[in-house]
Amino acid sequence: LWKVKTTLEDMESPPLVVAVDCPSGIDNDSGEAASACLPADLTVTMAAVKQGLLRFPAYDLIGDLQVVDIGLPPDLPALQAIRREVVDEDMVRAVLPPRPRNAHKGTFGTALIVAGSVNYTGAALLAGRAAYRVGAGLVQMAVPAPLHGALAGHFPEATWVLLPHELGVVAEGAAEVLNAPLKKASALLLGPGFGLEAATRRFLDTLLSGREASSRSPARIGFVQTEESAPDTAAVHALPPLVVDADGLKLLAELEEGFKRLPPASVLTPHPGEMAVMTGLPKDEIQADREGVAARFSAEWGQVVVLKGAFTVVAAPDGRLAVIPVATAALARAGTGDVLAGVITGLLAQGLPAWDAAVAGAWLHAAAGLYAVDRLGQTASVLAGDVLAALPEVLADLL
Secondary structure, three states, rough: EEEEEEHHHOOOOOOOOOOOOOOOEOOOOOOOOOOOOOOOOOOOEEEOHHHHHHOOHHHHHOOEEEEEOOOOOOOOHHOOOOOEOOOOHHHHHHHHHOOOOOOOOOHHHHEEOOOOOOHHHHHHHHHHHHHHOOOEEEEEEEEEEEHHHHHHHHHHHHOEEOEEEOOOOOOHHHHOHHHHHHHHEEEEEOOOOOOOOOHHHHHHHHHHOOOOOOOOOOOOOOOOOOOOOHHHHOOOOOOOOOOEOOOHEEEEOOOOOOOHHHOOOOOOOOOHHHHHHHHHHHHHHHHHOOHHHHHHHHHHHOOOEOOOOOOOEEEOOOOOEEOOOOOOHHHOOOOOEEEEEEHHHHHHHHHOHHHHHHHHHHHHHHHHHHHHHHHHOOHHHHOOOHHHHHHHHHHHOOO
């Protein structure tokens, strides 16, 4: 006689649970789940990912998620009308720039990283290295002059622009110093590690307005113009494709029409707290409708918005919206946002349009977080540097 197993706990090894379309008891719109819902090891969902499956608590109950075709015609109007996508490796692979054998460093562009302050020295380093790791041909680091000694020995591959500073933060006169580097840059990153000092806010205001800085820095070190060689005016060169991150976003929010003064289709990369500062909305309200908020303000500002967090949302002004199907505590760590900003900037430098760079960058960053977890065995010990170190492996597997 066979002993009848009456509960899962009694079984020597648990069964493989496969859910068809969704685990029974999940609301496919809201992501809410009944208390009796049986967690699945694999969910095979039909035709398209249901939005509730990428929300909590449903996401904790679906296991691995696979989408299967059920024979719907690709020209079905209802499908063609959908402008929201879940990003997968095929989408990312399709937009990554080619790497021809006869390339030179100019083929892959120059990423200009304007970042850092004495309190946040590492942010610049993480962003710059990420731009290189994703394929940029040259990374030029524009940092407050006191940071050079601390950073240069750790980043021999970079070139350097030493910016005028006030007590270790970027000063208004830095806008003038950036005139020449901006002419050669294929992409520009502003913001990681800036801090929130008034001097740096004035720098951003001057950079975006093109007016002459109100004062000259008395000390310019190294690779920058001297007082004698500086031009009489500080008309700013047209900005290249642009990413704004971290404190740069908060400072822009203090400027009148700050986000509308950026080049069209710049990439903004806020986490929910920064998005709250940028929009005036409570963080809880943003988290309750991440896709709707990102889409609304992307259209209002005319910029691509990457709303970071579990299931990062990328929204374009034309209504396109993408969700990264990854939620991991490994990325809930200081510095990982600097890595993401550098990845997107490196892709922009190689000529990708803002939408493609934002979508591909967000996916690569999330995948690198998962690879770092696999390498370390758990999420608690993952540092931003581990995510950065995993990028080459992600790209190798993808390509």
